[in-house]
């Protein structure tokens with residue numbers, strides 16, 4: 209009887225703890241915040257509830273990008289003394305470093321099928337758009353242009369990538385094939401144009 213009571217008590221504790229924990233309701237929002245004194249990646253429910261610090265690490269953690277299926281989050285961090293791209297599962301576990309180089313790596317963007325990540329890599333102060341497989345293999349420079357290129361955003365059909373570049377003297381929006389070919393300038397405005405993102409499917 210004592211054993212049965214203990215089991216019931218344990219079950220009640222587990223139920224209580226699960227009921228009190230953050231509840232996930234539908235798609236969540238990931239963001240960066242320095243509310244605890246340094247930048248971290250947070251996630252929250254779409255109504256702002258259940259905010260969780262996923263990185264909880266004293267370095268700067270920025271640029272969260274959720275994989276299309278919501279199971280992984282790519283981000284950029286200087287935790288190893290240099291800005292690199294990392295990926296973790298959506299609960300903050302299993303952090304894996306994907307890049308390991310002297311340059312600045314940031315702004316990750318997932319391919320729609322979740323197999324590749326485009327990002328900005330500034331090797332010698334000359335940012336380029338690179339792509340790699342999500343297992344860090346197959347690193348490829350897509351832009352190979354002496355000007356600054358950054359802010360990549362993968363098209364919903366996976367076939368092209370929008371980005372911004374100052375190659376004509378000021379920042380404009382461009383689109384290229386996912387292999388770096390077929391570069392087309394979309395804007396030609398005198399001011400700076402940046403931060404492209406795709407709307408719709």
Ligand SMILES: [Ca+2]
Nearest residue numbers: 247265266267
């Ligand atoms: Ca941090």
Ligand SMILES: [Ca+2]
Nearest residue numbers: 291292309311
């Ligand atoms: Ca780096």
Ligand SMILES: [Ca+2]
Nearest residue numbers: 335353355357
């Ligand atoms: Ca460049």
Ligand SMILES: [Ca+2]
Nearest residue numbers: 379397399401
């Ligand atoms: Ca412009």
